[in-house]
Amino acid sequence: MEQEEIVLCGSSAYTQKYYLNEDFEGLPDSIKDELKIMCVLYTEDIGGVLTLVFDEDGNLNFRTEADEGDLLYDDIGSVLKVKQFQQTKRELLESLELYFKVFFLGKELTEEELED
Numbered sequence: 001m002e003q004e005e006i007v008l009c010g011s012s013a014y015t016q017k018y019y020l021n022e023d024f025e026g027l028p029d030s031i032k033d034e035l036k037i038m039c040v041l042y043t044e045d046i047g048g049v050l051t052l053v054f055d056e057d058g059n060l061n062f063r064t065e066a067d068e069g070d071l072l073y074d075d076i077g078s079v080l081k082v083k084q085f086q087q088t089k090r091e092l093l094e095s096l097e098l099y100f101k102v103f104f105l106g107k108e109l110t111e112e113e114l115e116d
Contacts, residue, residue, distance in 0.1 A: 006104070008060065008096065010051035011039035014067065027099075034092060038085055046081055047073040058101035060093050062086075 009020045018036050025032075035052070042050040048066035055061060062082045066073035086093065101107045 005056070005061075006054045006100075008052040008054060008100075009035050009039055010049065010063075011036075011043045012049045013043040013047045014049070023104075031092065031096075034089070038089060042081055042085070045074075046078045048078070054097075054100050054104070058097055058105050058107070060097050060100070 006023070007019075007021050008024060009018070011018045018040055020032060020035065039050050039052070046064075047070060048064060051063040051065075053061050053063050062085070064078050064082065066075075098109075102109065
């Protein structure tokens, strides 16, 4: 059986709503706040929908989409904003991946992962 992706959180410019998967309510409030700010900032600046999704290997991916007729959605800005988040929030994103691998996938940490 193929494992599905698991949504961490997301935000939509269309509904003006933010979503955090209830499975991650145990995260510290500061991390939940940072995720909310990041997602909402993206949709306010770029438009469309941003979703942060864990794949079956525990990698955290940014998923972006926009309605076909959305003329205000910024395709180029989207790529740049995601790259900016990946650089400036690298430590947060790596920590979330590690958290997911340990608590959701049940993986054992290697010495190398513990040192990072």
